[in-house]
Amino acid sequence: MSHTNALPFSSRSMARDVITDQAPVLSVNGLTTNFDTASGTVHAVREVSFDLYKRQRLAIVGESGSGKSALAMSLVGLVPAPGRIVGGSVKLNGTELVGLDDAGISKIRGRDIGLVFQDPMAALDPLKTIGTQFVETIRVHQDVSAKVARRMACELLAEVGVNDPERRIADYPHQYSGGMRQRVLIAMAIANDPAVVIADEPTTALDVTTQAQVLDLLAKICDERGNALVMITHNLGIVEELCDSVNVMYAGRFVESSSTRSLFGSPAHPYSKALLDCVIDPATAKRGALPAIPGSPPDLSVDEPGCPFVSRCPIGRDELRCATERPEARALAGGAVVRCHFASDTPGDAA
Amino acid sequence: MINTIFKRLGVALATVFGASIFAFILLRKVPGDPARAIAGDAATDDAIAALRKSMGLDDNLFVQYGNYMGSLLRGDFGFSYSTGNSVGSLLAQRLPATVELGLLSVIIAIVAAVLAASISVYSRRRWPDRLLRIASSLAMGSPPFWIALLALLVLSIQLGIFPGPEGRLSPGTLRPPNVTGMFTVDALLAGQWGTFVNAGWHLILPAIIIALGPFAFLSRLYRNQLRGTLRETFVTVAQSHGLRRFPVYSRHVAPHGLLALLPAASLLFADLLAGSLLVEKVFGWPGIGSMTADAIIQKDFAVVQAVLLLAAILYVVVSLAADLIMTAADPRTRVGAR
Numbered sequence: 001m002s003h004t005n006a007l008p009f010s011s012r013s014m015a016r017d018v019i020t021d022q023a024p025v026l027s028v029n030g031l032t033t034n035f036d037t038a039s040g041t042v043h044a045v046r047e048v049s050f051d052l053y054k055r056q057r058l059a060i061v062g063e064s065g066s067g068k069s070a071l072a073m074s075l076v077g078l079v080p081a082p083g084r085i086v087g088g089s090v091k092l093n094g095t096e097l098v099g100l101d102d103a104g105i106s107k108i109r110g111r112d113i114g115l116v117f118q119d120p121m122a123a124l125d126p127l128k129t130i131g132t133q134f135v136e137t138i139r140v141h142q143d144v145s146a147k148v149a150r151r152m153a154c155e156l157l158a159e160v161g162v163n164d165p166e167r168r169i170a171d172y173p174h175q176y177s178g179g180m181r182q183r184v185l186i187a188m189a190i191a192n193d194p195a196v197v198i199a200d201e202p203t204t205a206l207d208v209t210t211q212a213q214v215l216d217l218l219a220k221i222c223d224e225r226g227n228a229l230v231m232i233t234h235n236l237g238i239v240e241e242l243c244d245s246v247n248v249m250y251a252g253r254f255v256e257s258s259s260t261r262s263l264f265g266s267p268a269h270p271y272s273k274a275l276l277d278c279v280i281d282p283a284t285a286k287r288g289a290l291p292a293i294p295g296s297p298p299d300l301s302v303d304e305p306g307c308p309f310v311s312r313c314p315i316g317r318d319e320l321r322c323a324t325e326r327p328e329a330r331a332l333a334g335g336a337v338v339r340c341h342f343a344s345d346t347p348g349d350a351a
Numbered sequence: 352m353i354n355t356i357f358k359r360l361g362v363a364l365a366t367v368f369g370a371s372i373f374a375f376i377l378l379r380k381v382p383g384d385p386a387r388a389i390a391g392d393a394a395t396d397d398a399i400a401a402l403r404k405s406m407g408l409d410d411n412l413f414v415q416y417g418n419y420m421g422s423l424l425r426g427d428f429g430f431s432y433s434t435g436n437s438v439g440s441l442l443a444q445r446l447p448a449t450v451e452l453g454l455l456s457v458i459i460a461i462v463a464a465v466l467a468a469s470i471s472v473y474s475r476r477r478w479p480d481r482l483l484r485i486a487s488s489l490a491m492g493s494p495p496f497w498i499a500l501l502a503l504l505v506l507s508i509q510l511g512i513f514p515g516p517e518g519r520l521s522p523g524t525l526r527p528p529n530v531t532g533m534f535t536v537d538a539l540l541a542g543q544w545g546t547f548v549n550a551g552w553h554l555i556l557p558a559i560i561i562a563l564g565p566f567a568f569l570s571r572l573y574r575n576q577l578r579g580t581l582r583e584t585f586v587t588v589a590q591s592h593g594l595r596r597f598p599v600y601s602r603h604v605a606p607h608g609l610l611a612l613l614p615a616a617s618l619l620f621a622d623l624l625a626g627s628l629l630v631e632k633v634f635g636w637p638g639i640g641s642m643t644a645d646a647i648i649q650k651d652f653a654v655v656q657a658v659l660l661l662a663a664i665l666y667v668v669v670s671l672a673a674d675l676i677m678t679a680a681d682p683r684t685r686v687g688a689r
Contacts, residue, residue: 078587102596110593117591122584125603126683127610136602137592172682188592 023094024051025195025228026075026113031088031098033067033074040301044070044083046252049329052196057222057229059239059260061275062249065297068232069118071249072200075230076113077105093195111141114189114227116199116218120181120206124173130157130184131169134191141192156187160217179210183217190221197222198230203238215242236279240264248272251298251308254329256343258336268336268343270313307340315342359674363667370663371423371656375416378652385650389432406432419656429653433646438657441642447532448519449631449638452558453623454533460562460623461616464569468608472577473600483570490567496629499560503633506556513556516635524549557634561626565619572615573608580607610680617673624662 033045044067052058062068073079075090077097090097092112097105109115117123125133134153135146144152150169157165160183173181182202189197199218203211219242222229231243239246239260246263248256248271256269267273274293295312298304306323307313313322319341327339386402387394394402403409407418422429428438471480507515514521519534527537527546534550580586581604589599624640631640639658646654678684 073587076591078590080582080587106590106593106595108593109591115588115591117584117588119584123588125585125589127606127681128603129682133589136589136594140593140598174683185588192593 022054024053025093026052026230027089027091028052028075029089029091031071031074031090032086033070033079033083034086035070035083037082037301042300043252043303044300045074047088048249048252048254049088050247050254050257052228052230054195054228055223055226056245057219057231057243059243059246060230060232060249061234061236061239061246063234063297065300066249067252067300068234068249069200070252072115072198072230072232075198076109076115078109078115107141110137110189110194111192112194112196114192114194114197116182116186116189116197116202118201118204120178120185123185124181126173129170129172130176134169134184134188137188138191152191153187156191157184160184160187160221161213162187177210178206179214182206182210182214186214186218186221190225190227193225195227196230197227198232200232201234202231203235204233236275248275252300253308253339254337255309255339256336257338258334262334262336266334268332268334268338269309269340270315270343271309274312274314309340355678356675359671363671366667367660367663371420371660372416374656374659374663375419376412378655379412379415381650383650385432385652388650423660428657431646431651431654433649433651433654438653441654442639442657442661445637445639445642448636449627449640451533451535452554452561452631452636452638453627455554455558456561456565456623456627457616459558460565460569460619461612463562464566464573465609465612467566468570468574468577469605471574472581473596480574483574487567487570490563493563495560495564495626496633498563499557499630499633502556502560514553516633517553518635518637519553520546520549521553557630557636561623561630564622564626565616568619568622569612569615573612576608576611577604580604583607610677613673613677613680614670617670620666620669621662624665 028051029049031045031048032043035042035044046067048071050058060068060071070079070083073083074085075097077085077100079085085098088098092108095108097108100108124130131150131153134157135149138144138149138152139146142149154165154169157169162168162180162183168176176184186202197218202218203214206214215238218229221227229243231238233239243260245259246257247254248263248269250271256263256267256272258268263272264276267276271293278291278293280290293312298308298311306321306325307327310319310322321341325341327341329337329339331337332344384399384403386399386406386408390399390402407415410418419429426439428442430436431438431441434441467483467486471483474480502513503516506513520526525543525546527534527541527543527550530537530540535547535554538544538547538550586599586603589603594602627638627640628644629640630636631638632644635641639661643655643658645651646658
């Protein structure tokens with residue numbers, strides 16, 4: 001069932017224990033984020049709920065504009081203006097994060113939740129050395145001297161594969177390549193040992209050859225430290241190789257949440273099926289047009305009454321119900337949670 | 352690095368040389384006869400012809416320019432007919448007053464622009480930004496000499512808060528011993544508090560008025576630069592590391608704004624010179640500006656030429672210095688970086 005061009009990951013998704021019998025590290029409930037623009041309110045994240053457990057690697061996949069990044073930023077209260085969280089809750093080990101003031105959420109960011117961003121070329125202050133920025137990141141949360149922080153930074157840089165960190169730490173960002181900058185940023189994100197690492201398309205801006213290395217590093221580091229990882233991506237190859245469970249996001253909602261094995265084995269939502277059909281396996285691919293999902297994602301500023309996928313859906317297209325009644329999340333027998341009136345993982349389960 | 356400096360010096364010299372030619376030709380092509388202006392309306396044509404000859408005004412332009420450059424290189428700026436002094440001694444006598452006024456204006460413009468723009472961007476409310484936009488539009492749109500007249504009328508004559516157009520000190524105030532020529536500095540050095548307060552009191556109003564235009568320009572530029580920087584990814588990243596609003600702002604946003612301010616501040620130097628011309632005249636400030644304004648009216652070529660040349664040299668030096676500081680301050684352009 002290889003849907004993907006296999007990347008040489010060493011840390012596969014199998015054979016790791018996700019601790020799900022304890023309370024979740026991160027618990028998101030009904031999270032809703034709007035962007036109030038001049039041309040209307042854009043509903044970027046709509047009633048998103050999920051639990052994240054220790055050591056879990058959770059993927060959030062979807063097309064561009066599906067609300068993935070807005071969701072990631074909502075988790076740590078960094079939604080750019082004019083966006084704002086209008087409802088729901090984000091609980092970290094039981095502490096509510098939504099509604100915290102700048103001082104409160106700043107204590108959480110970096111210390112409990114680390115973020116890795118999409119574009120490493122733009123993610124470091126070009127006027128400050130790596131060392132200055134790294135020391136600053138450590139000392140925000142840890143009461144250590146600049147000297148100690150610098151030594152810690154060097155150790156972390158060595159851990160993520162920066163050669164000669166004692167010398168390189170004095171360099172400026174422009175003296176690093178994109179891949180190396182992302183390594184530095186990963187090191188900074190985990191510098192205060194956060195329980196949760198959120199990676200928002202961490203390899204999209206990188207060279208293909210360095211993508212695998214960076215992902216490998218991220219997975220290895222999270223494994224060694226027992227961090228939970230939220231991987232936001234549109235690359236299904238990354239999901240299959242790296243993650244335990246997947247949330248498929250469409251028009252601001254999770255339309256399918258299931259284990260990676262189940263999603264790739266038997267996708268329940270027609271959108272998940274369509275996404276998987278678009279993955280090209282170089283071993284079997286034929287020349288010609290690339291597969292694509294017909295149509296385009298819906299306008300997020302319109303709150304349609306029915307299923308947002310209805311106009312592109314191969315099974316629901318003609319159903320009156322799909323156009324008028326919004327599908328609620330329901331659990332299927334196989335464990336997947338799906339927002340579709342007709343989805344089923346076993347024949348006869350369909351409504 | 353050395354190469355770059357030499358290239359820039361070459362360009363700077365060419366600029367100054369060009370400015371000297373431009374000033375020279377411009378002044379000789381404006382209508383009106385300087386000999387007539389000097390000799391007065393009652394002078395006979397013969398007397399004026401003799402004066403023209405002695406001033407060298409009958410030679411062709413190349414010869415005139417050659418003579419001018421020749422004496423300039425010997426350190427002779429020429430003779431001011433309207434005042435009966437050498438231009439060199441006039442400059443030396445009047446420069447400190449203008450430098451004092453100009454320096455204070457620059458400081459006021461930059462400090463006020465940085466403060467106002469910082470508050471407007473850092474504040475989460477909308478009114479500080481609106482206020483700044485309105486204030487800078489007004490400051491940019493009103494001619495400084497008009498503001499100067501208005502301020503004198505209201506603040507000095509009506510309300511009596513500031514002294515009238517009486518120059519640098521109230522009549523009868525003890526002049527400080529001459530060290531720098533700047534009265535406030537010299538008074539401080541000599542410990543003459545009364546003189547210091549009096550000189551500062553005379554200085555502040557014209558300095559603020561000259562600073563208005565540059566303030567408007569710099570505050571807008573700084574505000575836009577800060578807003579642009581706030582949208583950069585590295586700002587969000589710094590926040591994601593746990594930095595609070597103020598440290599993010601002071602460590603990662605403001606330095607980018609200041610870096611952009613530097614070359615702009617050197618550009619506004621021209622603004623400052625032009626502004627001081629009539630403002631000095633209105634306030635009776637005995638500096639280069641009022642001297643130039645008088646010299647233009649009197650067609651005193653030597654003075655205007657010298658001032659234009661001086662302005663060109665200052666302008667070139669300031670922008671060269673700003674360039675070098677920029678290069679040193681920005682690690683991306685710093686030479687020697689790996």
